[in-house]
Amino acid sequence: MKITKVLAIALTAMLLATTMFGCGSSSQSDSGGSAGATELETETEAEAEAGSETTPTTEKKSIVLISKSYQNQFYQAAFKGAMDAGEKYGFEVTTNGPDSESNIPQQVDQVSAAINQKPTAIALAACDPESLQETLTKAKTNGIPVIGFDSGVPGDTSGAVVATAATDNTNAGAFVAENLFNDPTFQARMMEGTEANPAILAILAQDSTSGSIVFRVNGFVDKMGELLQTLDGLEGAVEVTGQTIWNKASASPAKVKIVITVPPSTNQADIQTAASTMLKVPNTVALFAANQGAVDGLLGATADGMDLDRAAGKYKDLIVVGFDAGKGQKEAIANGSFFGSVTQDPYTMGYEAVRIAAEIAEGKTPADIDTGARWYNSENITDSEISVLLYD
Amino acid sequence: MSDTNKVFQDILQMKDIDVMFPGVHALNRCSFTLRNGEIHALVGENGAGKSTLMKVLTGIYTDYEGEIIFNNQTVRFNSVKDAQLKGISIVHQELNLLNHLTVAQNIFIGRESEGFFLNDKIINEKTNELIGQFRINIKPTDKISSLSVGKLQMVEIARAMSYPNTKILILDEPTAALSDKETVELFEKIRELKAKGIAVIFISHRMAELKKIADRITVLRDGEYVGTAEAGSCEIPNIIRMMVGRTILQEPKTASAVLPDAPVVLEARNLVSPVIKDVSFQLRKGEILGFAGLVGAGRTEVMRLIFCADPKASGEVLINGKPVKMKLPQDAVSNGIGYLSEDRKRFGLMLRLSLLDNVILGSIDKLISRGLIRGKKSQEVVNHYISELKIKTPSLRQLVQFLSGGNQQKVVVAKWLLMDTDILIFDEPTRGIDVGAKSEIYDLMNTLAAEGKSIIMISSELSEILRMSDRIIVMSEGRKSGELAISEASQEKIMELATQFIGEAH
């Protein structure tokens, strides 16, 4: 019995210690530490009195951001934007996200738990919008507005999502296609494709469920299909294969194939394996890695990008375009291994999400924000307006 | 019925039973007869074939030649359950009980009910009946984990008797883990069974017991039937001669072999622990100090305190007159103390390792040069002990699990000798060892003592204590109840001291 007591006390003490630590690091507040907990407390007390409606503007406002996966650097950049906006607009910002983008149930639980905390607003990048419908309905019933960011919550029918701060991914995907198409080498090699030996344009997409990826790949595939068919001899000869949702047969036998590969899960090991397999497909002219996860997987499969070196790399003729940023991608762009990439603006997404929440708190009706996309390559990567968008 | 006309009915006749295992002729046309309602002891060295014979009888081994006639019918059992239902049950040496279940649940395991559902009320009632019949002091709802070894044995016997047809009960080494008092109780119960017409086959190594309980004694040797004697009229030395083929001396020691000026090598002062209540004693150089007492008196516990296997609440230990601070077994070893535990298979040996590995286990540091174990030197050293101690083994690479009990014990001794221990604590050194090997262990202990090693010997066999000890310390209920020089010791005096505190309020 004695030992049991000691252990129970130790466990409680550990949990207590974590509170001090945990509250300080995850919430943005000047007083830090345990004060954070008490602020939430007073806020919820007041809310309980007011009867679970949106908090009046005189109260401390709070927002919970839930990303598709917590450890992804893209979202960490968004969180930073949110924290800065929180300071400016007087919001208590807390962040969360599942341990992997395929852990849909965990995100559902987190959103549900966030609603229980009765914040002023919730910002959400949904792993799987359909799974969240009921939880979002709960948010609506509780009068908590949901702001989509990054991929947002496409196809939401609950009515809880009031605005989205995101990249228009369809446009962004099309944008990549346009820039890639402008490369004369690319055009030449595409036209070399024949029925017997079609030219391959490979796409590495990390999943086929999340809104951002789906729209991005859609935009790319549609635009690229359109553009390719304007080339000599390629009309009606472009086929899309690989994933049921994007498949499109060609009118005449295909001379160019756009092949999309989705790895079994979003963890790096699986993405790398998929990338390795893709690289071995003969006559692959170009490869589009559709988000940072895919880019990292590709870099991992090419000896940290060394195989892509334009002078001596194993795949020196492969034209690679990417998306987002990240340290590895930035290096690859800077030394020319990547033809170019399109970056989003995650910082602004987070920032705008909080700003929209502030608007809502003032009673205004918010509008969607397109946070934009920029093309960058070895030539402009050092420009200040580009480099500020590129996170590590 | 006149004496000359006694007609004995044989309830069982086993004729020309032959069993072959790969490489071993376990039973060689062995025979055995059992009379109705008799208590029949079955003796023989380890490997003589007693267990094999019983396994054939109880349906465990079905691949044998020969004939079994039970109740005037030729039978051939095809499973344990078959034999049980037809009237032959066995209580194994290692009790096969289920700890977290109750007495009733254990007794009726496998026979609970016809359907899928259970009703413990019925089996509790049936168990109550059995308990009443045998007057055992337990309840059907007692959990097995709360009962003492003696009571567990009773549960096993009750279980065997719960089969209504039981005519033969086989008890395999039933007294091995029992105190003398519990043994007396067991014998009473066995006699009650006999009075009810149940025949009992009693396998045991304890010669002295046999004459107290058995009607007849059968001896097996090397898988063969040697002979049967009337227990009342036979002499134990003759029985032993039949078992081993040679006479073994069984006389007790009459005088201490210790030199009068021998120094005190080990002294324990006021040892106290949850079970030991203030024990002190001395051990002199070259002495064999016997520790006698009932099972549970605390002898093993005292030695474990000295060896630092268990923590002591208070008290001190002096080596060669100087108090030493020891907290862990390695401290004890570095002070020259070696402890050969009661259960050598569990605590003394690595059964799946070779003889070589077992012997060098505690001395690897001495055999290392530049980070690697020196193979050749290890072999030399181990071979030395194999010949010194006369360990019977095909090679030093033989896995210890395949050695006989006596040789296994010698391996343990070799291990400790290699560790340069001068004080050796033997805890039940000859348990589970046949008579021939026992004698070798005794000779070994005497040789070691003569060479100047000091030995503490815990034993529950009074004859062993009287034969080997120079001095005897008797313990009872966690206390030292007395000390006897060998010249004045006797079985009665030891027993008196061993039962001194029993029954006192705690």
Next chain:
Amino acid sequence: MNQPSTIEKVKSYLLGPGLQKVIALSALVVLYVFFGIFGANFFSRDTLVSIFDSSYYTGFIAIGLTFVIITSGIDLSVGTVTVGSALIGGVAYNIWGWPIGLCLILVVLVGILFGFFNGLLIGKLGLPPFIATLGTQFMSLGICSVVAQVQTMRYPNIMDDDGWFKTVFFKTKTGFPMGALWLTLFAVLAIVLLNHTKLGRYTFAIGCNEEAVRLSGIHTKNWKILIYTLSGFFAGLSGIIYAATYSAITPQTGNGLEMYAIAACVIGGTSLSGGVGSLVGTMIGVLVINVLKNGLMSMSLPVQWQQFFIGVVVVAAVLLDIIRVKNAGKVKR
């Protein structure tokens, strides 16, 4: 000897076999109060609902697992089989066009199949449960994903035609927790099974001393096969509830769910060394785990803290288990 009074009986129960349940209940209360103080809005009906909502599927897994652990075995495949079986049911619904009712039967059948497979490996072939079920874990993870062609499978939402699936197995439109009803129903059935049938008795017996049971003439191999099949059956049931709770089943997931269930069993007093266990304790353990999960979320700690603390709880529970076994093993002479 006097009959002990009721009070004494209750006391000896609470300090003896009931001790672990008492500890588990206290832990539950302590944690609940703790998070109430340090969490955001923890003492609310919504949070209570959340706690229960996420506990049903774990509860089902834990029921089957309790039987296995009592036999001193383990089943590491229950997490992936839960998700895998739900995945295959989803394939049947979405791709093969089966009616939803038939799909649910399929889910349970898949669970039974994997359970039976485990039973064969462990009972018949004698493989150590840890390795065997670890292998099955990976096998189920892979094969079910292959059958689903690595696509996420969706179960009907409340709005859909077959939405009755969700209202019947998880929660009605008015918020009545059907999941709790199902769990309670099966828990009661399992309690009867464990305490009043041969299966239950032999489960405990095998956990105490398998060899002794075998020597008593009982076919331990067959009973073990049955017990692991039972575990698979409950994993299948859990799959149904999981699908009803979350609707979208992603392939390659489920790995780790078993940890929560194992923790729940151990917290509730089912010893990993076998022979001892209680379903009531397991249910308390499930609640403890879910209070912990939800509590950590309400403190806005990153989800990785949840991983850490579940691990801490498992270690603490196993330590307590060992201490308890050691104390119980003190020989009575």
